[in-house]
Amino acid sequence: MTDPIHRGRSTTAAIDATTTVDATTATAATIEAYGLTKSYGKSAVRVLDGIDLRVGPGSVFSLLGPNGAGKTTTVRILATLTEADSGTARVAGYDVVADRSAVRRSISLTGQFAAVDETQTGEENLRMMARLTGANRADARRRAAELLERFDLTAAARRPAGTYSGGMRRRLDLAAGLVGSPEPRVLFLDEPTTGLDPRSRQQLWEVVRELAERGATVLLTTQYLEEADHLADRIALIDKGRIAAEGTAADLKSRVGGHRLDLALTSREAYLRLAGRAVHHSPETLTLGIPTDGSAAHVRALLDETDPTGRDIDRFSLHSATLDDVFLALTSSEAPAHV
Incomplete structure (x- = not known):
């Protein structure tokens, strides 16, 4: 199987175990976008109006803005789920149009709602995703056990995911996007804490920080100003399809x-x-x-x-x-x- 499995808006992209990293792109920006535009509908409502982004490796970058600002559309273009009307973008060194399959093998995408099979246990969900990336049964079992421990889900491993709390389902969803070996270079998290209680949000923040510390590049969309302030190395404030401002939280406050x-x-x-x-x-x-x-x-x-x-x-x-x-x-x- 070449491309990852997409499950609608709540997609978690599986990672191909054969992914390799080109040494020439190791120090380059992990995400680059220039002049992205996108319109929808017969009236051609412009959702994106010339978006430019540049995100370095091993960092957390936040797209902050209200509903309808263009955050999710930007993520969908970068994750190859839709194409821009104009502009260019590269993710993990690959063009999102010309090298679509390579981009998909390099990313994990988690949407606004947890995309787990609630009838399966947490362990079964992760083993299934590992098998879909090409792992054999033994490796899938081993990888599932590693991720359950890492995301503090071992005690609930054999419970149906439908019995999990909202925060546990979100952690399982994130774990499902990391089953491949090596792990994805780029993680797209589209409003991952929507609907979570404060404690669950804090737990998910810790997971996001850990992922960045391990070298992943995280692009996070959020409506929560506190979330962007706590997590992001850099923030782009998006409004009506345009970047209104960009910088660190301190830069923007100044x-x-x-x-x-x-x-x-x-x-x-x-x-x-x-x-x-x-x-x-x-x-x-x-x-x-x-x-x-x-x-x-x-x-x-x-x-x-x-x-x-x-x-x-x-x-x-x-x-x-x-x-x-x-x-x-x-x-x-x-x-x-x-x-």
Whole structure:
């Protein structure tokens, strides 16, 4: 069997055991994309509008954005599940169109919902996937045991996967994508923690960190700003099919001043007057957050500038900037909410 098995949106790509790594690509970017565009439907709604990406080996790269921003479409193009209308992309050194089979042998893809056979045990799921990659019975049994231990599933190995918690199913799904030997160079995780409780999310984060530490390149899509902040070496903020900003979490936060001065205002008129310069809006409490470098001099200057009469600000507080502030500042194209 040459190509991996795809199971719809919840695909986990099996890895061909014969995959080899070209030494000439070892130090190159593991994922490269230039000018990717994609439109859907009779009205040709443009989902991607010129996406450029470059992801280095052994790193976690996050595509962060809301539903409909183009995250999943980008992953589907890079994983060879759909073709871009224009642009080029290479994954693990291979062109995603011309070298489709080689790309598939080099990747694992985990979608938003766990793609495991719930009637089989965890062990049976992994042994089945190992056999599909060409392993013999003994090697499949050995590989399944290794992955069950690695993903802390040994105690549940002989239970039907349908009895697993959401977090356990996600770990089993990730393990199923790693059954090949060698393991995939590139892991695509499309919103892998959707629907998980906080403890299960933390456990999955630990797995993702371990995979990167072992040398895998991880491209993670997420709607959760906290997730991108904790996991990603670099983050691309995607909005309406375009990259709005890219950098480390610290880089992106610095673009909105590094800190946020929250102003609780005394009137609707003052709120509306200042809303245009804010990165955080809370019309219910008449509170606005304005970027600042956090220094006393800048905070004093902002207070004097925004409230020259001393009547518009009831109280203020200073906070470190978050990715929420970056997201709101760089992706919001709509007028601030009215009160």
